[in-house]
Amino acid sequence: MNNAGNPPKKKHSVTIMDVARASGVSYATVSRVLSGYEFVRESTRNRVMEAVEHLGYVANLQARSLAGGRSQIIGLLVPNLDNTYVGTVTRGIDQELVRANYDLMLYTSHRHPGNESLYVNAIANGLTDGLLLVAPLVPTTYLDALRERNFPYVLIDQADATENSSVVEATNWQGAYEATRYLSQLGHTRIAFITGALAVRSAVDRLRGYKAALADCDIPVREELVIEGDYQQQTGYEITKSLLQSVDPPPTAVFASNDLSAFGAMDAARECGLLIPDDISIIGFDDIPQASLVCPKLTTVRQPLEQMGQVAVKMLLEQIEHRGRPPQRVTLATQLVIRDSCGLYQTQRGEHSKTLKSTGGSLLRTN
Amino acid sequence: MNNAGNPPKKKHSVTIMDVARASGVSYATVSRVLSGYEFVRESTRNRVMEAVEHLGYVANLQARSLAGGRSQIIGLLVPNLDNTYVGTVTRGIDQELVRANYDLMLYTSHRHPGNESLYVNAIANGLTDGLLLVAPLVPTTYLDALRERNFPYVLIDQADATENSSVVEATNWQGAYEATRYLSQLGHTRIAFITGALAVRSAVDRLRGYKAALADCDIPVREELVIEGDYQQQTGYEITKSLLQSVDPPPTAVFASNDLSAFGAMDAARECGLLIPDDISIIGFDDIPQASLVCPKLTTVRQPLEQMGQVAVKMLLEQIEHRGRPPQRVTLATQLVIRDSCGLYQTQRGEHSKTLKSTGGSLLRTN
């Protein structure tokens, strides 16, 4: 085989047999001690643990999960690794996972573009006890397969159309509503909206929140101001550019469905010679760490990304422990974070500068 | 056991036996086809592949690696998930890994603070074929153990004191040298230096590059301008603050050993009422994506992070294929990226505004 002339056998590591021998019991008993079986004599347990300690025994994961036990590994499928959105969610996941003594297997979805179903199949067939999906684009393809296998999984920031999956998300509608309303209160009426990929449920919710807010503020929706994006900075840039150049009169505010798009919008605005927030207001969604780094600092709707990761893990572990629990849906609160990228609508008469009042949602002033 | 009343057996998935049955050969032959053994009749191979395709067979990883084969998984140990530094390196790793059909297991080092040796032991004992360590802080503890087991691993951006490990790094000395020299050419003579954690080899190299450049520019090293940091933004902030407040005369330029520290320095400078780059110049190291987002855009020394990840994977796979190859050390070129955070030293007589000339290294003008 392609194994050339090298020592193929790993140095023999200490197995459950060694522990059994050292503690004078059968390997089955050792296994029971290690997996916390209750009917083991206290003295036996101690003897075994001592041997484990002494020999530095670590259970072999392959063998364990092959034999039907838990692998103590969960799979994480993320869309990419470019932005800190994923990083932040992952941090939350990681925190909770270490607490439960689980390991993490990372998959980047762009890695297997065509055959996604084979791909997810592989994860589930493999050694993970469960799967976490961060904002997957086309989940429908493989969710059915997972459900049919009764394989535990949780969706993060992307709901399942069929309502049959466990989901962790934020109050997308409410967040978008508040952001839009905030812009309106600043006097803006020509508020453009850059959506996310509308295949993603959260993107649709945000769009609905935007429209609802406009309606409540008696601002008619102008369809030419609503353009479908894809959460990418470049796309946000291009959309904003065309909005500013070809819509007349141009928008005085841009609400981007995520911070990355908002960054793109800022680039475009600047390139058109507009000052932020004097000439144009820009607001984002997510509050990734970069949002407070850009200049001016981005006003945005904060999603509790880290917390979402934590909650998702808890839900997943719950599912792993108790298969067949009905799917759960957890929605966490968003929060409007006001920074420096939105300003009053500059009007000759200043009529729009009514005082700001809370929208009833949570409002946070920060840097 | 703690397995309550749930269906413990996973739905039986398609195994190598099923494929064997479907294609009318023994399971051993199937295994050989799948692992690319050469002495299989063409017709047999086709028949097997057809069955595989048809049944949607995916090899069970646990079983495979248990039986002595490769798990096709590599472990990645990163210090944290906060900044895009790690994300960028990981992207490179991921790209190369998918090409080689490997999966990725992610470990965050802060997860097992105390017992690192047990931790790495677990990774090596477990199901990974090799290990990638990104900028580990205290590698000495476990490297010996890995080496003794002849377990493949590669260090990224952190050299091993004993020179016994495979390492991928950048030209830290040269990068720091060029950055320092650049500042000097702008007329600065009071150039502060915020180091990284000096336990990390690359941090030491950068410090040496800084000192060498000063020497070559006939600028004496003032020890009060060189302060040990730890690559954290907060620390960069604190150090710069104290530099500006308690050193007299204060530095006119700050060279931070990584971008994160530089961001902290920018915060501090601004807080002291200084304009960047008019009153103070700041330069970083790494060129993480945020560097071009901050305001003003950060001049910095680019490390080819993504490429470092790719190279590391190639080296690791090489090691996995051919155990016992002597450790290799690859050094990639850094590049000075000039943006907007550094300016000419403001002097009454303007005597320092000599024309800039290339330092001989690579120089890149970009936004």
Next chain:
DNA sequence: GGATTTCTTGTAAACGTTTGCAAAAGCATA
């Protein structure tokens, strides 16, 4: 055409666990 050599395939034995089953050991009750 028989003897070699080279390909091709199958059998069986690992790999290190978990877990059903049954036997052994305690222990209380009668």
Next chain:
DNA sequence: TATGCTTTTGCAAACGTTTACAAGAAATCC
């Protein structure tokens, strides 16, 4: 002391692969 419970333990059979070994088939040589 026998009886019937619990608790504790061991045996053996999976789990799904890889791979050494050996045997059968095909090709090559003299």
